[in-house]
Amino acid sequence: MTFKMLGLSDALLKAVSKQGYETPSPIQKKAIPAVLEGHDVLASAQTGTGKTAGFTLPLLHILSQSERSKQPPIRALILTPTRELAAQVHDNVKQYSQFTQLKSAVIFGGVNQKPQVAVLNRGVDVLVATPGRLLDLHSQGVVSLKQIEILVLDEADRMLDMGFLRDIERLMNLMPVKRQNLLFSATFSKEIKKLANGILRKPVVVEATPENSTVDAISQKVYRVAKGKKTGLIIKLISEGNWTQVLVFTRTKHGANKLCKKMVSSGISAAAIHGNKSQGARTKALAGFKAGTIRVLVATDIAARGLDIPLLPHVINFELPNVSEDYVHRIGRTGRAGASGEAISLVSADETVFLRDVEKLVGLKIPVSIVEGFEPDPNASTEPVKQGQGRQRKQTTRKASTKGTKKGSGSGLRNRFSDDQGRGGQSKRRKG
Structure with missing residues (x-):
């Protein structure tokens, strides 16, 4: 053909x-x-x-x-x-x-x-x-x-x-x-x-492919790790592996900023990209990442669908997404157009349920490794994390919709996500 x-x-x-x-x-x-x-x-x-x-x-x-x-x-x-x-x-x-x-x-x-x-x-x-x-x-x-x-x-x-x-x-x-x-x-x-x-x-x-399946060319791996040791582990993996182009996903904007600062302080060039960043900052960060002047790009799920980086070798889930479908979109940034890629997830005890949901969705038991010095905490709770985006985001959306309607300002859904829907004036008024 x-x-x-x-x-x-x-x-x-x-x-x-x-x-x-x-x-x-x-x-x-x-x-x-x-x-x-x-x-x-x-x-x-x-x-x-x-x-x-x-x-x-x-x-x-x-x-x-x-x-x-x-x-x-x-x-x-x-x-x-x-x-x-x-x-x-x-x-x-x-x-x-x-x-x-x-x-x-x-x-x-x-x-x-x-x-x-x-x-x-x-x-x-x-x-x-x-x-x-x-x-x-x-x-x-x-x-x-x-x-x-x-x-x-x-x-x-x-x-x-x-x-x-x-x-x-x-x-x-x-x-x-x-x-x-x-x-x-x-x-x-x-x-x-x-x-x-x-x-x-x-x-x-x-x-073209079974629903929610992951690209065969992507090698998937899980590192079980204590929550407080994730930052040290990700820096170790990137530094010792000499990885030069790594896309990292966090659940929250604050988490992305915090991790980015830790990377930079460890001598790894990094930039964050999420909804609170200005369009100019987002464009500059992505351009630097593609050009190789920025080694690590830390992103929230808002960026998962818009990033097209040829031959991207590594994607790391610093935190698993609350909604398992987002896992597919995150790791789909690598293994594109027939190229191979590696998707790594750092999983703490409170993400056990999320991991189970992901494996059920993709129909795969993802191999698990533990790095010496970064072992998971055997006493940590396996209760799911409460903060973040995903399902709670949808609840916030419904509340925002009701609030917006009461004020007569049109769709509350649109107001809640104005930053990426494109309302420039609204996004300028938002703080943070």
Whole structure:
């Protein structure tokens, strides 16, 4: 199977060849023909298996086949949950469309909207956006969605987890009823299937891999360790292993900052990336990590879906996520595009339940090791940790939703997660 056999235009085939792609991935083989035939698509595939090209290439093909005006209306909208993912998807759109006449743009919050507005005013065929900033610009009369032909919801499961449902529903009402809808997700939850039923019309269901499975190329390992010794152990592993590019996940923003400082004080160049960081700081940290000037990037789950780092060798769960599905997305940052990778989890006694949930989800008994001097505390409680994100985050979301409604400020869900939904003004007012 070749990309040419999928029926893509010469301009797209040229762009694909320039990127070094030779054969389509399983998700691309299944999704691209379905999209080209005009079907609505519900697709599930592991992160790092080529989902973006799976919807971007056929989308660009369809748009390029019709005449284009000098100042085109927005004809295709790609919604993403985070700024980093929006930027990454737009980079892909630009790469694939470079030999066509199509114009694209990306908009998200946390940055000045003026440059984004200027680009939109010149006309855009394909828009990549986070929901909050898109709604803001629409309310200002800057964006019109009346001529949308194709809608893509990328990482739809993360959008629901972050409380975007009401925003998505509002955006739907601003678009033509007759349009092609593509819903791409790493997992198929009950909530995703419910969302799909309300959006998609007789969809073609595409699954490239079993639900919630982990990439075979990823070597997974658990280190049992006392909670208070985790920082020492992770520094030992990185230093003695001479690892030069390590992505580390924590449950909280405070935890990410604290660990980052410990790394730096131990002589390991590190940067933190999470929702409280400005967009400029996040972009700088990610650029430094990719360039190799920053050795360790410490992130919260907000960053798990938007980071695309080629040949990333190591991912470390400094703390296991409260929601086991997030484990799949975290370790999916390595082992991408056929490359091998290592995923390590540092597990203390109070994370025993989380580990059991993860192993049940991925259908694998993960090998366990203990490092001398960093042994687990035999007297520590195995009661799950109480703080963090995950399920408690959803409870906070519901409270915030009620509070927002009482104040007449619109969706409380949107207010709670304004930092990554794209409401630049709100995120500036937030403290911390």
